[in-house]
Amino acid sequence: MELPPAQDVMRLLGGYMVTQALGVVVDSGLADRVGDEPVPLEVLAGHTGIPAPQLARLLRALRTVGVFDTGPDGVVHTDTSRLLCRDARASVAPFVDIHTDRGYAAWADLLVALREGGSAFERQRGMPMFEWLSSHPDEGARFNEAMAAGSRQRREVLLARDWSGSTSVVDIGGGTGTNLLAVLEAHPHLTGAVLDLPSVREQALALMATSPAGDRCGFVAGSFFDEVPVADTYVMAVVLHDWDDEQALRILRSCRRAAPDGARLLVVETVLADGEGWDWAPWMDLHMLVMLGGRERTEAEWRRLLQDGGWDVEAAGPRLLECRAQRETP
Numbered sequence: 001m002e003l004p005p006a007q008d009v010m011r012l013l014g015g016y017m018v019t020q021a022l023g024v025v026v027d028s029g030l031a032d033r034v035g036d037e038p039v040p041l042e043v044l045a046g047h048t049g050i051p052a053p054q055l056a057r058l059l060r061a062l063r064t065v066g067v068f069d070t071g072p073d074g075v076v077h078t079d080t081s082r083l084l085c086r087d088a089r090a091s092v093a094p095f096v097d098i099h100t101d102r103g104y105a106a107w108a109d110l111l112v113a114l115r116e117g118g119s120a121f122e123r124q125r126g127m128p129m130f131e132w133l134s135s136h137p138d139e140g141a142r143f144n145e146a147m148a149a150g151s152r153q154r155r156e157v158l159l160a161r162d163w164s165g166s167t168s169v170v171d172i173g174g175g176t177g178t179n180l181l182a183v184l185e186a187h188p189h190l191t192g193a194v195l196d197l198p199s200v201r202e203q204a205l206a207l208m209a210t211s212p213a214g215d216r217c218g219f220v221a222g223s224f225f226d227e228v229p230v231a232d233t234y235v236m237a238v239v240l241h242d243w244d245d246e247q248a249l250r251i252l253r254s255c256r257r258a259a260p261d262g263a264r265l266l267v268v269e270t271v272l273a274d275g276e277g278w279d280w281a282p283w284m285d286l287h288m289l290v291m292l293g294g295r296e297r298t299e300a301e302w303r304r305l306l307q308d309g310g311w312d313v314e315a316a317g318p319r320l321l322e323c324r325a326q327r328e329t330p
């Protein structure tokens with residue numbers, strides 16, 4: 001239902017209220033306690049520690065945005081609220097964790113980030129986000145969990161590629177290895193390694209130990225600004241959007257230095273397009289600015305960046321750019 005402009009603007013203004021309410025739904029375990037059968041309010045109050053009259057107020061507000069439904073016998077999930085359960089397929093709970101605290105605080109300085117450029121997070125916390133995550137292990141682990149939880153689409157994009165011409169794969173900034181392990185599990189002729197920061201190593205090794213492809217997957221602790229291992233195929237999934245053009249070029253060139261001629265690079269990123277209606281991508285573009293000083297890019301911007309970084313773009317789609325290492329000039 002289309003709202004009159006005066007109400008629509010209030011709906012938009014209340015975005016921060018919705019964000020915090022979703023945080024409560026996840027943090028208090030409310031989403032995990034609701035099921036497909038109605039659960040009485042008093043039972044939920046007992047589980048969440050929120051007194052029933054207060055919980056009713058929260059649910060009344062959430063209902064207006066399609067989160068939970070309340071009937072005479074109790075509370076049930078909607079398709080939207082179900083995704084807030086920790087164990088739901090495609091759960092967004094780990095994302096709620098990272099958006100409602102660090103993300104929320106950093107966005108308070110959006111205007112400064114827009115005017116002056118660079119990360120609001122870094123200004124607030126005195127160090128770049130990945131350095132901060134490395135020095136706050138619990139927060140780092142939560143971030144890595146959120147990345148793994150949100151990587152289903154990226155895995156699907158990668159699994160849809162033809163891997164018959166590859167033998168070795170390095171996933172640059174590959175996090176805990178969710179993407180690479182999925183590829184290795186589907187293609188037993190491949191071996192691979194994740195390159196990521198030393199702080200991610202323990203979590204990655206734990207995940208690799210649970211995978212049938214774990215014995216074909218290594219972890220290289222280091223920085224992609226310094227050195228990248230040799231492979232015939234590289235993956236960079238939502239890595240370059242964390243960085244401004246100058247830093248992104250350093251990563252691409254560092255990868256090109258390691259790559260044999262003819263090596264392939266699969267860049268899994270959003271390609272910004274002008275469309276009508278609500279779209280998460282332009283908001284993520286601002287989020288990258290606020291958190292990291294990074295950006296999302298249009299196809300033309302991606303092509304220019306990759307070309308300057310030593311990679312020819314052979315194919316570009318809405319979620320993937322396939323590149324080939326440029327021949328070294330003699």
Ligand SMILES: C[S@@+](CC[C@H](N)C(=O)[O-])C[C@H]1O[C@@H](n2cnc3c(N)ncnc32)[C@H](O)[C@@H]1O
Nearest residue numbers: 130147151173174175196197222223224237238
């Ligand atoms: C947005 S996450 C993407 C993770 C993964 N590729 C995925 O698709 O979920 C960016 C990753 O880059 C890693 N990273 C950040 N700085 C790095 C550096 N200097 N060297 C290597 N990895 C780095 C982070 O630790 C994180 O795992």
